Amino acid sequence: MSKAAIVSMHVIRRLPSYYRCLKELQKNSVNKISSSELSEKIGVSESQIRQDLYNYGNFGKQGYGYDVIKLYNALKRILGLDKTYNTIIIGAGNLGQAIANYTDFEEIGFNLKGIFDINPRLFKIKIRDAKIMDINILEDFLATNKIDIAILCIPRDNAQVIADRLTKCGIKAIWNFSPIDLKVPDDVILENVQLSDSLFTLSYRLNEDDLFKRIKKEK
Amino acid sequence: MSKAAIVSMHVIRRLPSYYRCLKELQKNSVNKISSSELSEKIGVSESQIRQDLYNYGNFGKQGYGYDVIKLYNALKRILGLDKTYNTIIIGAGNLGQAIANYTDFEEIGFNLKGIFDINPRLFKIKIRDAKIMDINILEDFLATNKIDIAILCIPRDNAQVIADRLTKCGIKAIWNFSPIDLKVPDDVILENVQLSDSLFTLSYRLNEDDLFKRIKKEK
DNA sequence: TAGATTGTTAATCGATTAACAATC
């Protein structure tokens, strides 16, 4: 089991798109927005937007709507984006390197402190400010560096073993790109990005009409 | 709007983890599995597994359970993984290149036919079998090559324009990695992988306890 | 004050779980 959230995950997963929208509005110097205008932009009902925000407090004014800057800052705080986080990447393959190179995350406060791999040929290579290190020194590294988030980009087979080592060292959040349903302790936050699951969902939907035509015929 | 699915997306998004599990079982030469055993492995209730499968037909035997190979093949077919797909990647930045290099997708039938970018310095570079080409020839390329899925890995600002060009050329499925809520015609399938949204959800959850302590205090 | 829009409760809808008859 992974840590359970207080608010429904349905709500939580909508917050980033609210945040993205408010960020854009703010950039465009819009001062004010109503839930019905937001609804149109984001594709979520206005009722749901108000209901979602209601979980966290009152950010609007009756008869007026929401002050863009105020709501933007509220969402930023709610999402924990007013803080910074130290991260490490496990696995310096294509995906690991791509994420290491993706400077957008750095800009918003996710600071990459190191990369780990088993391949000695990669050791001492630097990706931006982060060294690629031997996975064998993982425990030592974590004992002397305060890391908030471990980003797992390794093949399926080793993923659970590495996850166990990470949580044993006190890592409290794993961003998992390995195609496996990891088991982590109750107090650890696990966020999965299953690229292949996403791709399979796409191929499913490309075929759904045909599938049901075939199912109908077979009856 | 993007194309609506026949079966609930809740069900569809569980199918890949069923598929992954059955693939593993098959590899380990397990012959038989019951919904309650599957439930334990996947972390979904046995009732839900039976209910989900029920959408697509009857794959088990009363008093016995499911034949692993039979259910595996059924899921493969349901997910459309018994076919092959031609893909292109738009955007040869870090993420685009990482996906291009990710041979796992190729092995299961997603064949990369080309990569497009605006940066002339990248043209003619090959990533595995796929050339990086000028985005200006996108329309020509699509007129002469049957492409099933476009993988969008470009910055936010151009994403909608490129999506419009793709759908105008008859592309019926977009796997979108750009951090933007794209608008596509009703008959186009849009599958989003919002990496930053996923990371924001993670930072939210790292802070949720504190957040609610603060909210409580403010009352 | 009148109009607008939030905050918040109540009603509805849909997804999940429970139950059990069918049947291997």
Added chain:
DNA sequence: TAGATTGTTAATCGATTAACAATC
């Protein structure tokens, strides 16, 4: 035949939508 487990309907639970009082 007895035991087990699916297929399938019914009951429950939770999420979304609707409604409207509060109030700017």
